[in-house]
Amino acid sequence: MDVLSDIAVFAQVVESGSFTAAAERLSLSKSVVSKYVTRLENHLGARLFNRTTRRLSLTEVGRTFYERSRVGLREIEEAEAEVSVSYTHLTLPTT
Numbered sequence: 001m002d003v004l005s006d007i008a009v010f011a012q013v014v015e016s017g018s019f020t021a022a023a024e025r026l027s028l029s030k031s032v033v034s035k036y037v038t039r040l041e042n043h044l045g046a047r048l049f050n051r052t053t054r055r056l057s058l059t060e061v062g063r064t065f066y067e068r069s070r071v072g073l074r075e076i077e078e079a080e081a082e083v084s085v086s087y088t089h090l091t092l093p094t095t
Contacts, residue, residue, distance in 0.1 A: 003040070003043060004076075005036065006036045006037070006039055006040035006043065007040060007069050007072075007073065008073060009022065009026065009028075009033055009036035009037060009040075010036070010037050010040050010048060010065075010066070010069070011066060011069060011070055011073055012025060012026055012033075013033065013037060013049075013056075014058065014062075014066050017056070018056055019033050019034055019037075019056070037049070044065070046059075046061045046062075046065075047059055047061070047062070048061065048062035048065060048066075049062055
């Protein structure tokens with residue numbers, strides 16, 4: 001299980017405001033996005049969203065988890081950017 005991917009998809013749902021919008025932004029189907037979030041909820045043992053046919057909102061646990069995980073995701077994005085910049089200055093050996 002790739003929990004980091006599940007967290008990233010969860011964050012995208014929060015930031016997009018819906019499963020449909022997140023799916024579009026991630027180029028995934030809505031059902032795949034839903035599976036990622038469900039898998040994360042099962043992993044955590046907690047419901048992250050209140051879902052109705054008309055409304056999606058974070059639970060209190062979901063809000064806290066999003067706030068904490070978003071910081072970690074930002075740190076990972078920054079680390080990736082730093083590595084990418086470093087590697088663009090290196091010449092990799094060819095085989």
